[in-house]
Amino acid sequence: MRILLLLLSICILSVPVQAEDDENQPAWQWSAEKINATVNKIRAGQDLQPAQWPDGNRIAVLFSFDADNETNTLSRGGSPDPLLLSMEQYGARKGLQRILALLDRHEVPATFFIPAVSLQLAPEMAGLIKQSGRHEFAVHGWIHASVTGMTREQEKSIIRKSRDYLESQTGERPVGYRAPFGVYSENTHSILEELGFLYDSGLAADDSPHALTVNGEPIQLIELPGNVNFEDSVLDPMNTFTAGLVTSHDLLQSFKDGFDTLYAEGTMMLFILHPHISGRASRIGIYDKLIKYMKQHEGVWFATHRQAAEYVSALQK
């Protein structure tokens, strides 16, 4: 009996045994401690929404274009289908020019998240994007590969190499990051902080800029959250969940509805778009209508991600 009691008390009191058990338990058996530790690995921290944006503007509108082009498919390895690659090459050959012409016409700035290999395949993109002097370059991986399975050192090396390549080709040192496929590891944000990045844009806990905590501790990096409702991926023909179900006109209406809410609240609206998807002849027109619609409102600040992050960051000092 004494032995039985001793064994029982070891099971109850021994923390390491409990932790080990937690690792192998299904989620419905997790302890509160395990649940908290899991969500706290990376979490939205302090709300950094300013009372107003520069010049008294009430909403910041941030357009980002992820120029993935062929890296979207190349990153998956294997023997990519030539038709698929050509649909993505369209982003550099046609889509980007249409988008830049549209942004020029409206004098709207944007941030271009570019995988390094995408720029290697179409180096002319750098000069085209730089022409207006309005836009920003930001890091979006080397070949748009997911970080799944990478060690911390491998992930850090890829992010550094990607940033250095973009800097060598554009003459500007990027300060922003978005994870390829939106896949972050538990190390990504602390790596970005170590490498001196100003912001990340890809998590989705809010509509407003916010701080981040890693294992419960605040870090310096600013998060400019994305929102799946303000993306164009639903129009991607390879998106088998939505292909054919959503038209670009549906998307325009959804964007306008989102703008109405965020304008009334006075916060931020951030778009995640792709030249090979939104730069199509049948779709580019919705962005013309959308920008005209937003410009009918007073107090709309169109900015790059960097400008918004720098503004927010300066208010904290």
Ligand SMILES: [Zn+2]
């Ligand atoms: Zn991407």
